[in-house]
Amino acid sequence: MCGVVGIVGKSDVNLRLYDALTMLQHRGQDAAGIMTCKDGRIHQRKDVGLVRDVFHTRHMERLEGNIGIGHVRYPTAGSSGPALSQPFYVNSPYGICLAHNGNLTNADALMKHLFLSDLRHVNTDSDSEVLLNIFAHELQLQGKVKPEPNDVFSAIKRVHRRCQGAYAAVGMIANYGIFAFRDPHGIRPLIYGSKETPEGKEYIVASESVALDVLGFKIERDIAPGEGIYIDVDGNFHSARCADHTELVPCIFEQVYFARPDSIIDDISVYKCRLRQGEKLAEKVLKLRPDHDIDVVIPVPDTSRVCAQAMAEVLGVKFREGFMKNRYIGRTFIMPGQTQRKKSVRQKLNPIGLEFQGKNVMLVDDSIVRGTTSQEIVQMARDAGASRVYMASAAPPVRYPNVYGIDMPSAKELVAHGRTVEEVAALIGADWLVYQDLGDLIFAAKEGNSRIERFDCAVFNGEYITGDVDEDYLHNLANERSDSAKMAREINSRPEVVGLHNSGSGGH
Numbered sequence: 001m002c003g004v005v006g007i008v009g010k011s012d013v014n015l016r017l018y019d020a021l022t023m024l025q026h027r028g029q030d031a032a033g034i035m036t037c038k039d040g041r042i043h044q045r046k047d048v049g050l051v052r053d054v055f056h057t058r059h060m061e062r063l064e065g066n067i068g069i070g071h072v073r074y075p076t077a078g079s080s081g082p083a084l085s086q087p088f089y090v091n092s093p094y095g096i097c098l099a100h101n102g103n104l105t106n107a108d109a110l111m112k113h114l115f116l117s118d119l120r121h122v123n124t125d126s127d128s129e130v131l132l133n134i135f136a137h138e139l140q141l142q143g144k145v146k147p148e149p150n151d152v153f154s155a156i157k158r159v160h161r162r163c164q165g166a167y168a169a170v171g172m173i174a175n176y177g178i179f180a181f182r183d184p185h186g187i188r189p190l191i192y193g194s195k196e197t198p199e200g201k202e203y204i205v206a207s208e209s210v211a212l213d214v215l216g217f218k219i220e221r222d223i224a225p226g227e228g229i230y231i232d233v234d235g236n237f238h239s240a241r242c243a244d245h246t247e248l249v250p251c252i253f254e255q256v257y258f259a260r261p262d263s264i265i266d267d268i269s270v271y272k273c274r275l276r277q278g279e280k281l282a283e284k285v286l287k288l289r290p291d292h293d294i295d296v297v298i299p300v301p302d303t304s305r306v307c308a309q310a311m312a313e314v315l316g317v318k319f320r321e322g323f324m325k326n327r328y329i330g331r332t333f334i335m336p337g338q339t340q341r342k343k344s345v346r347q348k349l350n351p352i353g354l355e356f357q358g359k360n361v362m363l364v365d366d367s368i369v370r371g372t373t374s375q376e377i378v379q380m381a382r383d384a385g386a387s388r389v390y391m392a393s394a395a396p397p398v399r400y401p402n403v404y405g406i407d408m409p410s411a412k413e414l415v416a417h418g419r420t421v422e423e424v425a426a427l428i429g430a431d432w433l434v435y436q437d438l439g440d441l442i443f444a445a446k447e448g449n450s451r452i453e454r455f456d457c458a459v460f461n462g463e464y465i466t467g468d469v470d471e472d473y474l475h476n477l478a479n480e481r482s483d484s485a486k487m488a489r490e491i492n493s494r495p496e497v498v499g500l501h502n503s504g505s506g507g508h
Contacts (some may be wrong), residue, residue: 001258001405002086002101003027004190005206006069006170006178007408008231010199012036014063017070020204020211021051026260027101027207028074031085036068040175046071046085067233069172071099076409085170093140094147095174100128101207102166102188102403105468110134110162120160131167132430135159137171149230149238156181156228156242164468165253166404167388168223170205177232180205184243185306185465186225187251187404187456189265193217194237205233208263222266241474249465252455253406255445256395257303257366268448270308276444277394278364281436285315285362285392288434294390295359298322300366300377301349307394308364317362322355322381345376357385363430367395369408371415374428382429391430396438397421400462401477403469408459410478 002023007013017034032054033046045059052070071086082224087099104110108126114120114130116175118137123127138158142151152173159181168186170180181265182190192205193212211220223229226243250266261271285292296318299308302325312319326348355361361381368374374391381389398414402408411417416424425433458464 001027001205001407002099003072003211004069004099004101004168004170005071005204005211006099006172006180007202007204008178008235009066009202010197010231011066012064012170013066013068014060016204016215017063017068018051018055018060019214019456020206021070021072023214023260024072024207025051028072030075031073031082031373032071033073033085033087033099034063034070035062035063035087035089035172037095037172038065038176038414040095042089042097042172042174044097045088045090046082046087048082048085063260067172067178069097069099069170069178070500084126085125086128088126088132090132090136094137094176096132096136096139096171098128098132098169098171100131100167100169100456101190101405103127103403104130104163104167105165105403105466105473106163107165110267113162113439117185127165128169131159131163131169134162135169135171141253141405147173149232149240152179152230153228153240153242156240160184160226160243161365163453168207175233177204177230178203179228179230181228181242182223182225183224183270184246185467186222186246187455188250189250189254189259190223191219191221191265192223193219193267194228200235201235201237203235204238208265209427210260210263213262219264229319236434247450249454249456250452251404251406252441252445252457253367253402253459254283256441258406261303261310265312266449266452268445268452273444273448274306274394275310276447277441278307279314279393279445280440281307281392281434282311282314284437284440285311285434289432290321293388294362296320296322296355297362297364298355298381299364300373301325303366304364304394307366310467311362311364311392315362320355321351322361322363322384323377324352325349345373347378349377349380351380351450353384353445355384356381358387360388360390361386362390362392364392364394366393366469367398368393368415368424368428368435369398370413371424371428374415374430378429383432388431389429390432391425391428393433393435394441396435396441396460397424398459400459401474402459403464403477404456404458404466406459411474412478 005020035044087097089097104127138155168188168190226246297312299305468476
């Protein structure tokens, strides 16, 4: 999962891109980058780290220009490092840069085709660089000295025909403007807005509406599945449908975990959706245990707080903040390795003993993925003096890998895969575990936008909507992106190991 933003302004956009990225920081904490353009020159700054650490005053002063794009990275494909920071750039044609949120499911085949047929070199293992080179190649085929809107849309159409998977992208063509597009299923979110200024109209494109709110832009609408938009440097807006077959099937995990509660995604208020999740979860608890002995409902901060509040209200029990969060620790779920995730739990959360001592506690979390965090939190509640520890998940059991941009690559690393609810409860140490029903989760989201016929729920039901994911793909994905594979790459990238590999001794 990543965050993207692009702005066409009437004055320098560097500070506004920075502010937008800070509002999207929850979507990726591995790396951050900004590219701007002035007088045909592209200026860039990108590196590993949080937005506040990557950009200093000296960097911001160099990011001149009235148009620009930005990105915060959450690693799924490939590894981590400065070379994988986005946006990516190619100099032909025109000078194009691109930032991408999602995952291409046919990236390997595309990479081979780019080299053999398009004669383009891809320098990393990032599917975002693949996406950029495909767009650049297709735009170059238009053969224009100056690209027109229809040339951009023709290139996007070719992208849709060649690329499979999930992609919400924003890009910049040096000296000409900003473009953006969303895959034909609209799996990953993308929204745009505008602002009237004395100098003229300005535009913004971003992953979530909060980026528009903080900068004072008015929400226009979500970019439609398969749609492309192009805003030239003069602020002229153009849009076109660029895919033959489209259907809005957004990722429901955005509503569960990734998006901020103050965002609106595909006309669904994330906040209200999470309220409905809590209400449905409470109804299930009352159905299963009408005479429950829950004394207090405590959220696992921060994503589950809204759900837990609604749950406590329906159950008629106290809602209390039982864990204090260290806000200088990253989101545990998107930590790159299992060891780092486990270590971070107790650094991130500290229990308030008075809220646990002698009580039957219902802990509420947004989801249970690998189970490591839940196990640690349940034990923390017991250590704080809880009599009994129950746990509720606002999401159904996560039993299948995600292939559309969320770091859930290996089924065997998912605690609910191949286990019953009772077995998961025993594994995480809870006295009772209750999951949200998938139908209730869909209801909670669909209630916000009845026009959406279905959601991408692959991590819960194993149904991959792009139709190109089979057992071989999942097997290869697990081998490439499992925690053990990431650890092996991390070890091999250490200087002392690289030195051994490059020693040239030839001996054993």
